[in-house]
Each structure stands twice: as structure tokens, then as C-alpha cells.
Amino acid sequence: MLRTVAVLLLEDIAVFEYGVVAEVFGLDRREDGVPKFDFRVCAQDPGAPMRTSSGGRIIADHGLDQVASADLVVVPATTIRDAYPAPVLDAIKAAAEAGSTLLTVCSGAFVLGMTGLLDGRRCTTHWRHVDEFRRRFPAAIVDADVLYVDEGDILSSAGTAAGIDACLHLVRRELGSTVATAIARRMVVPPQRDGGQRQFVELPIPASTADSLQSVLDWMTEHLTTEHTVAALAHRAKMSSRTFARRFVAETGTTPQRWLTMQRVLRARELLESTRMGIEEIARESGFGTAALLRHHFRQVLGVPPQHYRRTFAAD
Incomplete structure (x- = not known):
């Protein structure tokens, strides 16, 4: 402890x-x-x-x-x-x-x-x-x-x-x-950034706060069960797909899909710790859709399967 x-x-x-x-x-x-x-x-x-x-x-x-x-x-x-x-x-x-x-x-x-x-x-x-x-x-x-x-x-x-x-x-x-x-x-910082993200990004981070993607990131976090495409996210950000993809890497150090997967893993981890939901239900609530996908990504990020994590960290 x-x-x-x-x-x-x-x-x-x-x-x-x-x-x-x-x-x-x-x-x-x-x-x-x-x-x-x-x-x-x-x-x-x-x-x-x-x-x-x-x-x-x-x-x-x-x-x-x-x-x-x-x-x-x-x-x-x-x-x-x-x-x-x-x-x-x-x-x-x-x-x-x-x-x-x-x-x-x-x-x-x-x-x-x-x-x-x-x-x-x-x-x-x-x-x-x-x-x-x-x-x-x-x-x-x-x-x-x-x-x-x-x-x-x-x-x-x-x-x-x-x-x-x-x-x-x-x-x-x-x-x-x-x-x-x-x-x-x-x-007032993100709850977690993936340790595997790059620490040095060659593209400069935009100086104008008006161009920040924070509102899009917040929206993605609030809609984890939605299937997000780069084109749809770029449209929400009022950018071309190419500009959005470059800007996303510049601001987060990772790709939209990898960032979204990490947020879904974090949501699944929270549900494993604080609820008694079944794995299938947690998979749906966190945006993975199926237990198989949840297990794959959860183990890839955290190194253990969801059930093992729950036994270790779930609240009594």
C-alpha cells in the first residue's frame, strides 16, 4: 500500500x-x-x-x-x-x-x-x-x-x-x-495519458487556443459507445481529415483510434473497480461492444485480463 x-x-x-x-x-x-x-x-x-x-x-x-x-x-x-x-x-x-x-x-x-x-x-x-x-x-x-x-x-x-x-x-x-x-x-489534468505515447512530437502544437481539440476530446470521452471515424471527428472539429489527424497527434502524441481505445480501457477499469456489472455489459458501456474486444485491449494496455484486474482492485 x-x-x-x-x-x-x-x-x-x-x-x-x-x-x-x-x-x-x-x-x-x-x-x-x-x-x-x-x-x-x-x-x-x-x-x-x-x-x-x-x-x-x-x-x-x-x-x-x-x-x-x-x-x-x-x-x-x-x-x-x-x-x-x-x-x-x-x-x-x-x-x-x-x-x-x-x-x-x-x-x-x-x-x-x-x-x-x-x-x-x-x-x-x-x-x-x-x-x-x-x-x-x-x-x-x-x-x-x-x-x-x-x-x-x-x-x-x-x-x-x-x-x-x-x-x-x-x-x-x-x-x-x-x-x-x-x-x-x-x-485539472487528464486522468491518464498512455505511457507509450511519444514524449517528443515533431509537429508544433498550435499556438492558437481556438484551434484546440479539447472540445472534441471531451465529446469523444462522453460518447465512448459511438463509432468514431476520423472523417466524422474532423467534421466536428471543422477541419479536413488530414489536418485533423495531424493536429490530433500534435496535441495528444497519439492517433485518434489509440487515444479512444485508451479512454475505453480507462472506462472499463473504472466499471470493474466500482460496479458488479458483467464483462459483456462493461464491454458495451465502455464502447468495446464485445467481451472479446474488451479482453484483448484491456490485456494489451494493462497486462492482465479484466477478471484478474477486478479481483485485485474491485471495492468490497
Whole structure:
């Protein structure tokens, strides 16, 4: 169970990436049905002002002795350097040995790489740092084209907003969709983006908010049982099919069909957790139509069949 979260700060910490972790795990949202986490801000020298990468100072309240006992240890982005303090690396390794889950955000993967814990493991980091990461940690298996990687006891995420996706994914994995959705709603972010989406999209995201596809995305989410074609969606967006398809990838990082499939899987997962509907009924309600299609896509996305997921996560 995810109860205690330790965020490990180093000199030149990136404020946004730290803020992502604090926003997800550090705020008391019990009024929204979210359990309160024991959130610990840890550093080698607690109480001492620590420089941030954007200027200013931040102070950690806890020392490294509070890291190994945490259920989750998060290493946010920091300046990439040739070496990191040995006590910090030792604290991370001790946490791993004690059974903690480890999560890195952006360049935090370099810190974990120095521990050797990523050797032979899939991981990711910001696309700008991938080549350097591969040179320094050749034994790690780096995937440069994803938002985050979940290896069970170790999760890593790409730059900036991908840290939000990884944190919410972990909350959903450990505490269920209801809790993750409640946090996402308060943060005004999508409940989940597929970790396999590309982190870097060559097409520029349109500058004009009037051209945003958000209203179309909302409509698709509200009409999951409708058969959506690119032509019909483009008509709703008042665009040509070709322009719509390009714009969709630019805004979401994936294709309309893959995005829709993910939303249907999320809806099915919610129904599996919160209702006693049969698999056939859930397949119809989530837009898959048949239990066979639901099982195929559910297992493809989550790695387990719907019945197995229900036994694990359904509310009593």
C-alpha cells in the first residue's frame, strides 16, 4: 500500500519537477476521498537552504535516514553532473533493498543510474538527455519514445509534465482509478495519458487556443459507445481529415483510434473497480461492444485480463 512518500532533493533541484511530486503526494485531499500521504522532503543536510536550478532556495525537513522506510522514493530532476553525493546514492540503494518503489522524474534518472539499479532495466528520461544517458549508463535499456516506464519497483519518466503522468499512473496502480481521477481533477489534468505515447512530437502544437481539440476530446470521452471515424471527428472539429489527424497527434502524441481505445480501457477499469456489472455489459458501456474486444485491449494496455484486474482492485 502506498502511504509514505519520500522526495529526495539534491543541489540545483528543478522546482517544477519537485512541485509535480508535491502536488500529487504532498497535499491533503481527504475531502476528495484521497488518503493523506506521509510526505517527507529529504536531503543530505536537512534544514540547510538548497539551491534550485531556477534561482532561490528550498529547505528539506528530513534527512536521509527517512528515505529507506518510505513506500515510495522519488528523485526529481536536478542538474546532470559527473558524480552525486555517496550518502544520497547509498540511501537510494538502501531503500531499494528495503522494498521501496523508486520513481525518477526527467534527469533524476541520472541519479538512479549512478546507483547501478537501472542496469538491465527499461527506463526513460528527457529526450534531450537520452544520448548522454546511454553513453554514461550503457547497461540500462533506454526507451526514448515514451512518457514513462513502469518496471514494477522502478518507474522513470520523461521531462516535465510526463512526471505528472507517471505519478498519477502509480497512484492508479496502487490505489485505484477513483483516487487517481480525484487528484487529476483537482490538478485539472487528464486522468491518464498512455505511457507509450511519444514524449517528443515533431509537429508544433498550435499556438492558437481556438484551434484546440479539447472540445472534441471531451465529446469523444462522453460518447465512448459511438463509432468514431476520423472523417466524422474532423467534421466536428471543422477541419479536413488530414489536418485533423495531424493536429490530433500534435496535441495528444497519439492517433485518434489509440487515444479512444485508451479512454475505453480507462472506462472499463473504472466499471470493474466500482460496479458488479458483467464483462459483456462493461464491454458495451465502455464502447468495446464485445467481451472479446474488451479482453484483448484491456490485456494489451494493462497486462492482465479484466477478471484478474477486478479481483485485485474491485471495492468490497
